[in-house]
Amino acid sequence: MIATLLKINWLNLRRDYVALGLTFVLPIVFFSIFAFIFGGMGGSSTESSAIEVIVVDRDQTDISARLIRALDHQAALHIITHPKPTQNDSSPTPYTREQARTLVRKGKYPAAVVFPDGFARTFGDFGGGGKPVEIIHDPSNPIVVPTISGLLQAAAITAAPDVLMEKGMEKFDAAGGALTPTQRALVQTFKPILRGLTVAGEKKTLAADGQTASSSPMLSGLVNVKPVDAGKSDDDENTKPRSLVAYYAAGISVMFLLFSMASGAGGSLLEEQERGTLERVLATNIGMKTLLLGHWLFFSFMGIAQIILMFVWAAVVFNLDLWSPRHLLGFVAMTVATACAASAFGIVLATICKSRTQLGGVSTIVILIMSALGGSMIPRFIMPAFMNTTALFTFNGWALDGYLKVFWYENTNTPLIQAMIYILPQLGVLAAMTVVFLGTARLLAKRWETA
Amino acid sequence: MRDAHKNFGQTCALAGANIELHDREWLGLLGPNGAGKTTLVRAMSGRVRLDRGVITLMGLQSDATSAGADGRTGLGTVPQEIALYPLLTAAENLRAFGSLQGLARRELHDRVAWALSWTGLSERSNEPIGRFSGGMKRRLNIACSVLHRPRVILLDEPTVGVDPQSRHRIWEMLRELRKDGASLLLTTHQLDEAQDVCDRIVIIDHGKTIAAGTLSELLHETIGAERQVTLSLDRPVPELLCQRGFSRKGGNVAQRQVTDLATELPIMLAEVKKTGAAVNDIRIETPTLQTVFLHLTGRELRE
Numbered sequence: 001m002i003a004t005l006l007k008i009n010w011l012n013l014r015r016d017y018v019a020l021g022l023t024f025v026l027p028i029v030f031f032s033i034f035a036f037i038f039g040g041m042g043g044s045s046t047e048s049s050a051i052e053v054i055v056v057d058r059d060q061t062d063i064s065a066r067l068i069r070a071l072d073h074q075a076a077l078h079i080i081t082h083p084k085p086t087q088n089d090s091s092p093t094p095y096t097r098e099q100a101r102t103l104v105r106k107g108k109y110p111a112a113v114v115f116p117d118g119f120a121r122t123f124g125d126f127g128g129g130g131k132p133v134e135i136i137h138d139p140s141n142p143i144v145v146p147t148i149s150g151l152l153q154a155a156a157i158t159a160a161p162d163v164l165m166e167k168g169m170e171k172f173d174a175a176g177g178a179l180t181p182t183q184r185a186l187v188q189t190f191k192p193i194l195r196g197l198t199v200a201g202e203k204k205t206l207a208a209d210g211q212t213a214s215s216s217p218m219l220s221g222l223v224n225v226k227p228v229d230a231g232k233s234d235d236d237e238n239t240k241p242r243s244l245v246a247y248y249a250a251g252i253s254v255m256f257l258l259f260s261m262a263s264g265a266g267g268s269l270l271e272e273q274e275r276g277t278l279e280r281v282l283a284t285n286i287g288m289k290t291l292l293l294g295h296w297l298f299f300s301f302m303g304i305a306q307i308i309l310m311f312v313w314a315a316v317v318f319n320l321d322l323w324s325p326r327h328l329l330g331f332v333a334m335t336v337a338t339a340c341a342a343s344a345f346g347i348v349l350a351t352i353c354k355s356r357t358q359l360g361g362v363s364t365i366v367i368l369i370m371s372a373l374g375g376s377m378i379p380r381f382i383m384p385a386f387m388n389t390t391a392l393f394t395f396n397g398w399a400l401d402g403y404l405k406v407f408w409y410e411n412t413n414t415p416l417i418q419a420m421i422y423i424l425p426q427l428g429v430l431a432a433m434t435v436v437f438l439g440t441a442r443l444l445a446k447r448w449e450t451a
Numbered sequence: 452m453r454d455a456h457k458n459f460g461q462t463c464a465l466a467g468a469n470i471e472l473h474d475r476e477w478l479g480l481l482g483p484n485g486a487g488k489t490t491l492v493r494a495m496s497g498r499v500r501l502d503r504g505v506i507t508l509m510g511l512q513s514d515a516t517s518a519g520a521d522g523r524t525g526l527g528t529v530p531q532e533i534a535l536y537p538l539l540t541a542a543e544n545l546r547a548f549g550s551l552q553g554l555a556r557r558e559l560h561d562r563v564a565w566a567l568s569w570t571g572l573s574e575r576s577n578e579p580i581g582r583f584s585g586g587m588k589r590r591l592n593i594a595c596s597v598l599h600r601p602r603v604i605l606l607d608e609p610t611v612g613v614d615p616q617s618r619h620r621i622w623e624m625l626r627e628l629r630k631d632g633a634s635l636l637l638t639t640h641q642l643d644e645a646q647d648v649c650d651r652i653v654i655i656d657h658g659k660t661i662a663a664g665t666l667s668e669l670l671h672e673t674i675g676a677e678r679q680v681t682l683s684l685d686r687p688v689p690e691l692l693c694q695r696g697f698s699r700k701g702g703n704v705a706q707r708q709v710t711d712l713a714t715e716l717p718i719m720l721a722e723v724k725k726t727g728a729a730v731n732d733i734r735i736e737t738p739t740l741q742t743v744f745l746h747l748t749g750r751e752l753r754e
Contacts (some may be wrong), residue, residue, distance in 0.1 A: 275537075277536060279498065282496065
């Protein structure tokens with residue numbers, strides 16, 4: 001008896017390709033995606049996951065230059081000091097602090113390191129009185145400040161040990177009494193040796209010890225660090241801090257919107273087909289185009305309502321700043337575009353699938369993969385560069401980028417119209433997706449039309 | 452519909468079917484499974500595009516290149532399955548389909564009220580139909596297709612799966628439609644019902660019309676005037692009767708085919724009397740539509 005039941009189950013599974021895909025293919029695809037994401041962070045392919053950081057040297061001294069060079073040799077960092085040369089500008093000027101800040105705020109780079117004017121004068125003050133190096137950062141990325149801070153400490157000790165020794169001896173002089181002339185001569189002898197050794201072995205030392213140095217509490221105070229939120233204005237201390245809730249509200253909303261639309265817009269069409277009402281409706285004066293548009297419109301409204309509910313909840317319970325005119329306008333534009341595209345996506349899935357069971361399996365596979373790649377599940381900033389590019393081929397990637405531009409990478413000083421122009425690429429792509437999805441659905445829906 | 456041809460890939464669904472439905476006529480469309488009935492009905496309702504042939508509905512003609520006849524607005528199609536929205540109430544279903552059929556608000560209101568009364572569902576008009584019995588759903592299923600007062604109604608197995616009471620009610624409803632001037636094309640496997648209610652019968656097989664006419668015309672064309680007379684005697688059938696063309700069916704039962712009942716029956720009874728036997732019972736079997744159907748389409752299974 002048991003053998004018969006096993007055989008029946010096996011035959012059913014073997015002939016259900018969607019179930020086979022969900023059981024055996026989806027886990028492997030997901031494992032591969034996550035392996036690429038996390039393997040790329042700390043595995044052998046560290047090159048691909050190096051953090052791109054803008055460095056602004058306002059000090060323009062030998063010390064600051066040595067630290068920047070040391071940072072540049074860090075495998076975990078990719079230092080950028082100026083825009084890429086173009087045909088018109090073969091030697092572009094280095095970034096200023098404000099330019100760097102704008103780029104970080106817009107999400108182009110996760111952080112910028114600014115060596116302040118006068119940095120070298122106070123460098124090596126073991127009492128913690130050194131002029132702080134600013135790390136302008138995007139708070140959506142919680143790992144970037146501690147990482148850069150640690151690497152700065154490592155860079156300080158390996159790039160300028162001679163200076164540190166000298167400053168240390170001065171402290172020693174002040175606290176423990178003056179050195180004898182012999183001792184002082186010995187210190188002066190060691191300084192160039194230390195410096196020479198460092199220059200020769202800089203890359204090796206830093207690459208090998210960067211992680212250790214950053215994690216050592218003994219070294220954490222060599223370079224004072226001042227984290228600066230890229231989205232917060234310098235001259236307005238009352239600027240409302242940005243809430244990370246926006247980031248997650250967008251990610252979760254978009255993923256669940258896709259699931260709702262697949263089962264709603266897609267499921268309803270297939271349900272009509274299975275129930276026979278589709279045949280009956282098509283036998284009236286209604287054409288296929290009108291039928292599809294009716295379904296698309298209804299589920300677009302549903303999607304809009306769903307996203308509004310999610311963000312209002314986030315605003316009421318988690319203090320998301322939704323009500324400012326800038327946020328509200330951007331939110332409305334993005335929500336309409338996202339819901340319309342998601343509804344069209346559900347309809348195209350329905351026209352591809354032959355039954356609701358098939359739709360359930362196919363939509364689960366497609367949506368989970370798009371959500372993983374597009375950033376709904378894992379923030380994209382921790383993904384390797386090539387996976388970030390892959391996200392541009394997903395619905396989630398564009399929808400999330402748009403919401404993040406509205407709530408996260410905004411510039412409160414720009415006019416409202418400019419803020420809207422800022423999200424035009426995302427709105428445009430989502431609108432194009434809507435047109436393509438609906439066009440494809442119309443073509444595939446021919447199977448429901450006259451035989 | 453004239454010379455209707457339709458192939459689905461390698462499968463030939465219609466191979467020159469002809470069908471004619473007259474004004475206010477009740478036409479039965481019969482055929483074994485896979486004969487092409489559904490394709491034919493779907494072609495008439497515009498859901499199948501013919502490869503070849505012509506459909507003329509209420510004087511409006513369409514050829515093979517157009518999806519169904521242009522007179523479709525005067526057509527009501529009742530599908531075999533219960534094609535309704537189960538979470539909607541009876542009234543909501545009626546309003547939905549009436550609106551899709553193009554009824555304006557006031558007319559829609561009136562027609563929904565009429566349909567609820569017609570189907571006997573007025574008292575349960577605000578209940579979701581998921582709670583309805585099979586018969587109630589069937590009646591509503593028909594009503595949703597006739598709200599716009601179609602002149603031609605295509606009914607695909609309208610009484611399948613319902614109890615005798617509901618079936619009776621459905622036939623009554625359909626008779627009312629006919630009284631109001633509608634023509635009905637009925638596909639069914641209930642041959643006794645078709646025989647009772649239809650003015651004419653069309654039988655199709657392998658995509659072709661193989662017979663069409665009234666029941667008596669069909670009988671005449673196929674079986675002719677032949678009837679079977681069965682006599683139950685008070686004793687075993689005597690050998691003499693067998694020599695006179697009777698056949699033994701069991702010990703006391705004798706049978707003979709006759710073509711002219713009025714002339715031959717008295718002769719048969721006289722022959723029995725001559726043998727000394729007495730007749731306890733006489734049964735005259737008139738051929739039915741089922742006899743004609745099986746005669747034309749054969750007895751082998753169609754799958």
